[in-house]
Amino acid sequence: MFEMKCNKLYNEIKKGRFMVTDNNNSESGNNPICNCSDCKSLLVFMHKSLLIDNNNIEVKPFLYTRIMSRMENHSVNKRKSFQFVLQQAYVIILILFCVGGGIIVGNISSDKIISNNETSVTKTLNENFFFSDLEAENNELFSELESNN
Amino acid sequence: MSDLELLEGIKNNDQAAFKYFVEKYQRLVYRVVFNIVNDPDDADDITQDVFIEVYRNISDFRADSKLSTWMYRIATNKALNLLKKNRRKNLFQRIDSFFYSDDDKPVQIADEFIKEPSNGIEQDELTAILRKAISSLPDNQKIAYTLHNIDDLAYNEICEVMNLSLSAVESLIHRAKKNLQKKLAEYYHS
Incomplete structure (x- = not known):
């Protein structure tokens, strides 16, 4: 406990008027701190209290255990995430392979169909359009003509 | 055990050395972080982060400066990062409360x-x-x-x-x- 006769600073604090603002750049010429020895020693006391408080700070127990478990969790998570990435990559590769395979198989079969179609068209064309008139002409007709002559 | 011996131990994955190292420096790191972030839970999390980072990057330590200085640097950097993160979070919360909250009275230090x-x-x-x-x-x-x-x-x-x-x-x-x-x-x- 700190006893002081001048309670100016502390009373204001208790009234809730001691407020911290972010107005760091406001340069006020006059220093409004109460310059009485009580208020000054209050500030010194505050700082000393802070140092004592700082020395009393204790870390939560089993820090080492918690650190180790966190590191293990992290490595497990890392392994899991690596596995996840591998799985994703595997699935993507599989899909690409299937799609690629499908395209290749599709191309091959369409080539076959086209070549089949081409031969049939050629055949048809040969049969329908490119036959020779002479060949198609009945030979007997000529012989008949000759005999008639 | 001296700091150099500890460092060598940790580099060689000696768990006992790392345990001793944590016990030796935990208060120092925790206090530094606590004085910056002013929250015991955050300070605890960051303290763990600091030791994990030290463990992982121990080979990077060239011993140009004291080990404690290196620890201070890691601790202050981590604490600063958390403050920045919290500030960003607070900014979003403030934007949120601007639209949704009705009791956003300023917090006074003496409250x-x-x-x-x-x-x-x-x-x-x-x-x-x-x-x-x-x-x-x-x-x-x-x-x-x-x-x-x-x-x-x-x-x-x-x-x-x-x-x-x-x-x-x-x-x-x-x-x-x-x-x-x-x-x-x-x-x-x-």
């Missing part, structure tokens, strides 16, 4: 100290007030001030931790003191 009137001043109250005032300082000033005035580091050590020149550190601490004085006296203006 939690309005208690039964007493003749004396409780040490805890004063400590909390000063802690709040320190935590409201700009980040660099806060770190320089706490490292010097609370953790009792020399100026040249703070220079190494913060990677700043001596004059910059001196100026930071001076400005921190002025700002603290202003903050502690601000009630006169209101």
